Amino acid sequence: MRLLFRKYASDKRGNTAMVFALSLVALLSAVAGAVDFSQLLWQKRQAQDALDEAALAVAISSTNDTDTQKTIALTVFKQNVDAKKVNATITAMNFNSTARTFAMTASGTYQPYLLQLVGITSMPYTVNSSTIKAADGTLEVALVLDNTWSMSEALDGSQTKIQVLKTAAASLVSSVMTTANKSYVKMAIVPYANYVNVGTANRSQSWMSVPADYSTTSTKTCTTISTQTTCSGGTKGTCTGTQDGVPYTYSCWIVAQTCTTVNITPYTSCTTPTTTNYKWYGCVYNQMSSGKLVMPDPTTAYVGFLGTSQACLNPIVPLTNDSSVITTGINGLVVNIGSYKPETYIPSGLIWGVNVLSPPAPFQEGAAYDSKNKQPRKAIVLMTDGANTQYSTSSGSVSTANATQLATTYSDQKRVCDYAKSKNIEIYAIGFGVTDATSLANLKYCATDTAHYFDAQSSADLIAAFKTIGGQLTKVRITG
Incomplete structure (x- = not known):
């Protein structure tokens, strides 16, 4: 140059x-x-x-x-x-x-x-x-939601807990199940209380064993009555009790009456024949083996039990990518049916949370497990507003627990969480207004890590928790 x-x-x-x-x-x-x-x-x-x-x-x-x-x-x-x-x-x-x-x-x-x-x-x-x-890759989420009687209480403000839960859960659905995500996001709802309702439409499934509905009719009987009891005195007052941790009052005798039995002219009293119907409402017993709760993906069928009235609440909504189905299921949650005011048994909710996500029966909408939990990513959102009050008997029915039995219930709860984690399922655990230290400790144990645990002591806390979970289940990315 x-x-x-x-x-x-x-x-x-x-x-x-x-x-x-x-x-x-x-x-x-x-x-x-x-x-x-x-x-x-x-x-x-x-x-x-x-x-x-x-x-x-x-x-x-x-x-x-x-x-x-x-x-x-x-x-x-x-x-x-x-x-x-x-x-x-x-x-x-x-x-x-x-x-x-x-x-x-x-x-x-x-x-x-x-x-x-x-x-x-x-x-x-x-x-x-x-x-x-x-959503961050394909996503399957099971909302395991407490709809026991205690959810009828108002934690703060004018709304009941169940109303706040509906608002919070619906917000999570709208943030994750968007139009853009429809092809690769599925959600399920598992309402739980004493028992879980798997839905009467599943009666004939291979994973269910349900006896036939039946009726009984009493026969007319007649008895000769020759005595009569009369009572006097006593003082009536108001007594208190609790149902799933919710206090209530009722009329009672605080000073007992004095009662005597006297002879009367004999007469004949006859009963009127009545018919009692026993049917299946979708309720299932827990599976037990050697006194222990059987983990999800069982090799034997679940047993559905009959009753004269419903003893389980809303049925499970299986995995679906239709957000309107999930939103309708959330808005339809109830905390009682008639006189049935259920108490809390968290392990059954968790078991069915895993069941709706697992690829084998029962329910088969879930994709195969991914060892990295990415394709699909599976998550359980567990929410409760209180502590366990029930334990599972050897027959799989639940009953009010004493201290020793409660320890077994919490041990079973941990075992189900461990099982879910062994499948690489994420667990978000939310305590809503929970004050029981044992319950909070077990929720924290179940959560995947501290970022997956929420101690929501107010309605605003619960809404914020579901909003945070929605953010963690989604991923913001630059598209152009």
Whole structure:
């Protein structure tokens, strides 16, 4: 190159000088263009990075308020762009609440240094960024929800616990089961109390063993009555009791009456024949073996028991990608049917939470387990508002537990959680207004880690817990 310049410099011919001059102008213009273009790309990259950060911040915030979104975006954008070096501003924002996407545009102008020599005084540019809040891979979630009688209480404010739960759970569904996620997100609902209701439509399934419904009719009987008891005195008052931890009052004799039996003229009393119907309402016993609760994926069928009235509440909603089915199931949760006011036995809820996620029967909507829990990712959201009050008898029925029996119940609860974790199922555990230390300790044990455990002592805490879980089950990512 030096020899070439020396040759041009020593050549006295006019055409050579002219060619050299023109070549020099072109060369200098190319160098100037390269320098300014490099600076343009640098500024554009700075604006793009700042815009991506702003879009992610808005998506993660979970707010749907336009003014709040704008404030967040502008603040984060300014924090991540050097205003002294980059002349760019956000010019457009658009949030799609249905698809959970957020799109932003920023525009800027680069003022060249060298290209001004050839008349180029400004170089405008535009950058775009869009985010989507979607499930992290295929996702299967079982909502194992307490709908025992204690959920009829109001923890704070005017709403009952079950009403707050419906709001919180529905919010989780709307944040995870979006239109964009429909093809790879499934949810199930497992309401639990004393027992779990697997749904009467499953009566003929191979994993169920249910006796036939039947009726009994009493016969007419007659008895001769020759005595009569009369009572007097005593004092009536109000007594208190608890049902699933919920206090109630009833009329009682606080000072007993004095009763005597006297002879009367004999007469005949006859009963009227009555018919009693026994049917299956979807309720199932626990599976027991050698005095221990059998873990999920059993090799023998579950036994459904008959009754004269329903002794289990809402039926299980199996895994589905239809968010309206899940939302309807949540909104339909009840805490009692007639006089049936159920108490708490958490292990059965957990067992059926695993059952709806497991690929083998019972229920087979779940995909095969992934050792890395990614394809699919399986999770249980366990929520309770109290402590276990029941234990499982050797027959699989449940009954009110004493201290020793409660210890067995909590041991079984831990065993089910361990089983779920052995399948790499994540467990989110939420205590809603729980004050019992043993219950809280066992919930914490069941949770996958501390980030999966929530001690919600108020309605706002519960709503926040479900919102946080929704965020953990989804993943914000840049899409463009």
